Amino acid sequence: MLNYNEALEIIKSEIQNLTLKTEEADIFESYNRILAEDVIADVDLPPFDNSAVDGYALVFSERNEWTIKSEVSAGNYSPVSITEDEAVLITTGSKLPVNADTVIPIEDVEVDNGKLSLKPGAFFKKGLNIRRKGSDLEIDKIAVPAFTKIKPKTVAAIASCGRDKVKVFSKLRFAVLATGDELIPVREKPENDKIRVSNIYSLSAAVKEMNHTVLNLGFVKDDKNVIKEKIHSALESNIDFLITTGGVSVGKYDFLKEVFEELGVRRKFWKVNIKPGKPIYFGVFEKNGKKILIFGLPGNPVSSLVNFKVFIEPAIDYLFKQKETEMITAVLQNNLKKRDGKRHFARGILFEENGVWKVTSEFSQSSGNLVEMSASDCLIVLPEEIRNPQKGDIVKCIKI
Incomplete structure (x- = not known):
């Protein structure tokens, strides 16, 4: 089974082959977009002493x-x-x-x-x-380089170069589909063994947080023919990524891996030595010069969102040459159970005290506990070799 780093490198190697499109954006509408060109100073900055x-x-x-x-x-x-x-x-x-x-x-x-x-x-x-004239930047020099994510300070520099429009990378296009007989619409009240569908909303929000577009495909029952028809339709549409949840484990009704294979998806890996989110599937679909990356995420709400945070988000940042996710070093405030050789991503709450970051994690860590996930603000990264970290240990955390 692949470890976390191996799986992420496979995703990066495939995502870098996506064809990035560009478009022109008004600087008023350019916030959080990524520059696809160098912005050059057309005057000295400042233009006079x-x-x-x-x-x-x-x-x-x-x-x-x-x-x-x-x-x-x-x-x-x-x-x-x-x-x-x-x-x-x-x-x-x-x-x-x-x-x-x-x-x-x-x-x-x-x-x-x-x-x-x-x-x-x-x-x-x-x-x-x-x-002095030109002390900030001389004429014809690069003011803002390509692959910069546009923030308010960036807009000021762009405007100072006489640009009211800039070339940016087009937003990536995602489609999200949930599967499972147990799922019901959020408007309905659950009875017996039913649960409200939440993954399509959390994953769509995660995509939008990265400022890309998402098509909500809703949810379908565990019917292979229905799932296959839905996936086939998605693969024929104009998307770059397909994210599914549920149906990728080893259960009797976990049809997605089989459906992907029948539709021509090349599997790159299935299962990664992590917790939560072990049964993640990653594959590539190519047809007529079009490439779609496929992520089959677990149905558990926490697992799917953690998978997005630790696999999909860093891969997209890599594609657009953004900085790697910042890891915060913190002092653990309670003991944690970890008896296996998996890489764990435990939910926690970060706080600063006397200039030192500290993190507490007194959650159950259940992969289905959405309430605890919403209350946390970080993932505590516990590498494969670590066992049962204790209060006072130094750990790395990813903000969420």
Whole structure:
């Protein structure tokens, strides 16, 4: 059986062969999209020498008193020339007078009847508080590189380069299908052995959280013919990923592996040495130049969501050259049971105390306990070689 790292590498090797499409996006609509081009500075940034503070611009000399000649405010520049005994009141971001080379902060001076003088002990040297033309970025240099995820700070840099539209990667297209005789719509009240379907909602939300699109295929009963027809229809549609839940274990009514094979899906692996989520299936469907990655996730709600978090999410980040999932080092606050050689992803709650991250995990860790999953905010990663970690042990955590 594959271990976690081996399985993730197989997924990465297949996902990198997906053909990424691009489109143009207005920067107002570009938040959380991923740049598909380098954004180049069309001007020097800043485009002129300017003041970094509110203060007085002057020509540096050894004197400590000046005559105030005029003032300059941002966006209202008019040419002005000053001598060594003159100063100009200037606001933050304003263009410097032609021969000015120093700006004294307003809090470091005293003004009396049009005369400016340094306060006792004020720091003063040539070049103080000046932002030079091109000091942030020179013209024709890369301001924002391709594969950057666009955030508010990124939009500011893009706009400063004169771009109101940018090329971004098109969103990936997912389809999600749940299977199981026990499933009923969320509007219905469960009776006897029925449960409300939840996986299609949690997995769809996980896809949307990554800012991709999702087609909800709903749920079907454990009828092989019905499942096959549903899967066949999905494989003929315009999607990049198909995620199913249920039907991939070893039960009498676990038809999905068989259905995938009959429809031409190439199985890459089935079962990974992890808990929860061991019976995960991964395969590839290719037809007429189209490639779809298939993930058959367990039916247990916690298992399917953990599978998405530790397999699908990092693979997508890899495809778009994003940083790997940040692992937080924390001190375990309670003993945990782990007697096997699987890699465990235990639910926990992170908190910071005196600058140290700590994590508590007093949950049952049942793969069907949605309430505990919703209450947790991290997965505690317990590698294969670890047994029964104790309170005080150092562990790695993935935020969820």
